[in-house]
Amino acid sequence: MISAVLPTVNVLYENPAWIPPLREALERQGLRVRLVHVDEGSIDASALPPDGIWMNRISPSSHTRGHVHAVELTRQLLYWLEFHGRRVINGLSALELEMSKLRQDLVLRRHGIRVPRTVLAVGREHLLAAAATFDGPFITKHDQGGKGLGIRLFRGAAELGRHLDGRNFDAGPGARVILQEYIVAPEAFITRVEIVGGRFVLAMRSSTADGFELCPSDVCNPMPVNASGLFGPSPLAPDDPLVCKYIRLCLEEGIEIAGIEFVEDGRGRRYTYDINGTTNYNKVLGRQIGVDGMGEVARYVHWVAGAFVELEAGSLRQV
Ligand SMILES: Nc1ncnc2c1ncn2[C@@H]1O[C@H](COP(=O)(O)OP(=O)(O)O)[C@@H](O)[C@H]1O
Ligand SMILES: [Mg+2]
The missing domain is CATH 3.30.470.20 (ATP-grasp fold, B domain)
Structure with missing residues (x-):
């Protein structure tokens, strides 16, 4: 049964194929779901966002499904939502982390987690210069990756140079290419x-x-x-x-x-x-x-929704 008390869960999404399992799990928790498809759209800076809590489900590979504006529009939407104090699950900081493997590397190292050596390069000259700094094999990937986009194994800068000269090199969004030590x-x-x-x-x-x-x-x-x-x-x-x-x-x-x-x-x-x-x-x-x-995701969203209601009512119990 859908709860009349809990806030609506506004889901920012881009790929409809991924929605049914999420929607069903949220509805099983009694949550009302409002789907917001993001690719083209508008944001009125003087308007308030709709009520409810929000959930960001935008994928870094959205451009491969023809939704080439989804990530940029989501970036602005999340800023607008958070500016107005809306509760967003996987908000702007999560989005920015997911959209860049360079940032992921930095954050992982900040937390003392071992990473493969990683370099971001834009432009042929810089890609080749970066490649020359690797002692062993390296792989390339898109900084805004997902689905294995742009992943290719190279044994050295010369091999990368030959590949770049071919016509089918796809550097990905913003031409931001990651070169990364290949872990065998x-x-x-x-x-x-x-x-x-x-x-x-x-x-x-x-x-x-x-x-x-x-x-x-x-x-x-x-x-x-x-x-x-x-x-x-x-x-x-x-x-x-x-x-x-x-x-x-x-x-x-x-x-x-x-x-x-x-x-x-x-x-x-x-x-x-x-x-x-x-x-x-x-x-x-x-x-x-x-x-x-x-189901675990939906239980978490339900918990966030419940805490949201209590906070709004100023009745968060203190023990
Ligand atoms: N540094 C690496 N060394 C060895 N294999 C890797 C490395 N980076 C990625 N891979 C392989 O490529 C796959 C896709 O890479 P990943 O960085 O996860 O890109 P995506 O975001 O597209 O999933 C990984 O699951 C792994 O099998
Ligand atoms: Mg992966």
């Missing part, structure tokens, strides 16, 4: 840790045997986990020191819903390289390990 993993998998509201939800392994596109959602991967062999549970403990650091990072950097990825080298060193804010959980894996990721 003896076992072909990466680990992804899901955190919601400062709590560990699940950890999963994704096989890298077939390449770098590892979107875990049901839309990207409708195949059952065991049949595709792509995803499986991870033995990572919820109180692993790395998980504790991730949780602290999420709390301090204002990222309330996060999927964080690391890869392990032959000496067991774990390198973290990706922070996502718009996870779509794989239901098959969820059933296998007995964790409903989207």
Whole structure:
């Protein structure tokens, strides 16, 4: 039953395919959902935003679905919402972190988390100069990444130079290219840790045997986990020191819903390289390990909505 008391949850989204599981989970919590599609639109600077709480579900790969303005418009919308004191789950600071792998690297290091060496470069000359500073193999990726965009392995600056001379080099939004030390993993998998509201939800392994596109959602991967062999549970403990650091990072950097990825080298060193804010959980894996990721998101949103009502009423109980 939809609650008359709880505030509406306004969901900023760009990809309709990702909405049904979120919407169903929120409605199961009795929350009223208002979907706000973001790509083209307007913001009246003199107007107040609609009531309710807000949730940002804009993905850094939105331009690949034809929504080329979604990220920029969301940036302005979030500023406007936060300016007016609206409660936004994964607000502007989370958006900015998700939209730049350079910023992710800086923030990870601030929290004492090991990262692969990372350089951002714009322009051919600077890409080649940066490439020449790597001793071993490196990969390129888009600073505003997602879906494995722009990911390619190079063995040196000369190989990158030949690739840049070809016609199909795509530097991505803002032509901001990341060059990153390639971590050789003896076992072909990466680990992804899901955190919601400062709590560990699940950890999963994704096989890298077939390449770098590892979107875990049901839309990207409708195949059952065991049949595709792509995803499986991870033995990572919820109180692993790395998980504790991730949780602290999420709390301090204002990222309330996060999927964080690391890869392990032959000496067991774990390198973290990706922070996502718009996870779509794989239901098959969820059933296998007995964790409903989207259900956890919805429970968190319900808690935020409840706290919002009490704050508005000035009745937050003190004990
Ligand atoms: N530094 C790295 N060393 C080895 N493999 C990497 C590295 N960075 C990324 N990868 C591989 O490429 C995949 C996609 O990279 P990622 O940075 O997560 O981009 P996206 O944001 O597109 O998901 C990773 O899941 C991993 O398998
Ligand atoms: Mg990734």
